[in-house]
Amino acid sequence: MEVDKLKKWLNVAQQFQSDKFWNQIFDENSKNSSDKQFSLNPLTTIKELFPKCDLYEVEQVLVLEAEIPGLTKEDLHLSVQQQLLTITGEFKSLNQNRQYFLKERTNRQFKKELTLPYPILINKVKSEIRHGVLYIVMPFHQEDVENIPIAFDQTNSE
Incomplete structure (x- = not known):
């Protein structure tokens, strides 16, 4: 059970370490049509809230x-x-x-x-x-x- 939790945590941690993730947050050109609507995706909510x-x-x-x-x-x-x-x-x-x-x-x-x-x-x-x-x-x-x-x-x- 604990190993499964660790694997999930590692997957999430790897996502936050990727250049693609951070480029999507700070790059205005990475917007797509779904970004224009409210979303629970952290990539869009950061932009919408700042x-x-x-x-x-x-x-x-x-x-x-x-x-x-x-x-x-x-x-x-x-x-x-x-x-x-x-x-x-x-x-x-x-x-x-x-x-x-x-x-x-x-x-x-x-x-x-x-x-x-x-x-x-x-x-x-x-x-x-x-x-x-x-x-x-x-x-x-x-x-x-x-x-x-x-x-x-x-x-x-x-």
Whole structure:
């Protein structure tokens, strides 16, 4: 019984040691069509969850907080198209002039897309970085949210 558990553990450990596994995590070109939907596959959930974000509403304002340790405003790009907020950036940790004895932080690019619950006033959006957290404050008008009336046929179909 214990030998079977050890074999399973070794198989999993070998998967995490393979270059293919780690290249799929950090290589944007390795995406396939199944990556676009939510998946329990760790290769896609890592990409979907980075950077970690909170989005909440306070007094007619949407606020997004995103963890971006070590990045500056030059490393980031923010855009809004309709109700889709896109955050793209690049971590640059490799310095060619250093002799590394341990290098765990890789240079990598990321892209995070969030669908906003309301249309926002783009010309009034403000953003800032404080202590490794990106804050984006997005005012909106509740009146701009259009409700679609639903017609209801009350005739008896019996």
